[in-house]
Amino acid sequence: MKPTLVVMAAGVGSRYGGLKQIDPVGPSGEIMLDYSVFDAIRAGFGKVVFIIRRDIEQDFKAVIVSHFAGRIPVDYVFQELANLPAGFTVPPDRKKPWGTGHAVLQCKDLVREPFAVINADDFYGCQSYAVIADYLQNLRPDGHDHAMVGFKLANTLSDHGSVTRGICETDVQGKLVSVAERFKIEKTASGARYENETGQWVNCRGEEIASMNLFGFTPALFVMLEEKFPPFLISAAGNPKAEFLLPAIVNTLIQERRITLNVLQTPEQWFGVTYKEDKPIVSAGIRAQIAAGVYPERLWS
16 A cells, blocks of 8 residues: 655645745755655655645645646645634634644545655655655554654754754654654754753754654544544633644653654755755755756756
8 A cells, every 4th residue: 555645735834825935946946845746756655635725725736736747646635724623613813723733634534544744845855755655555554653754963953043853762662752842953063952941051962863744644643633632722722823733742642652653764864944044055955966866957857
């Protein structure tokens, strides 16, 4: 059974909410998402499902999906504020989407095979897709053994400012024990450092495992998301910015011992445009991979 790639795109926290602002990073006008779909196809994914806002559906198809139309089956689900369990209504002051956990929950009636979840505007690298695809192809759809691709922290940092990362603790079997959100992580000569809750700097080696929201799940996750969402809505009442976030849900389910999550490590360099100064570095990194033969000069020729 070929796995599905679920892409959290417009309206789920990515920059694709403003389609006209998408900047190319490849030499032939490719955007970050082009490389993700290209890598997914050659890794063996059988379908791509985009989570978008309904109001940008036509523009999204014309501006983005037209690049690779016909090369892999594509479908869509829509994350909208009013998609709530029975008995709940949208608070009048709520404008922000409900978060990534709510976004993935919208796929429950469409995705019936193991699937990977990615951010639309992140570059994960071809080997990352290969390891997650290989793992997912061997899963039972009703199983509770999930996975994430873990990046070496040093391969996820920006040269132009601090970042926030989920730093992972694993057991001897390589299963995730917990994820600690660390803020103000910045490069140092010896690796990295972050500022803790008391304002003290803590040094890192740079070898720590960072989560970049590349997860692999079975459809059994949807039942748990449906279970966890109503209590979240009750606890978030009065907070118009509260989000039902996928990493936090996963962490809770692990602590409850209801799922296991295998950490699959990748040697890839993660790219993202956290700061505007990052874009030339992203483009240079892609050009280097083209020169090494990882990607063709024109991705969809």
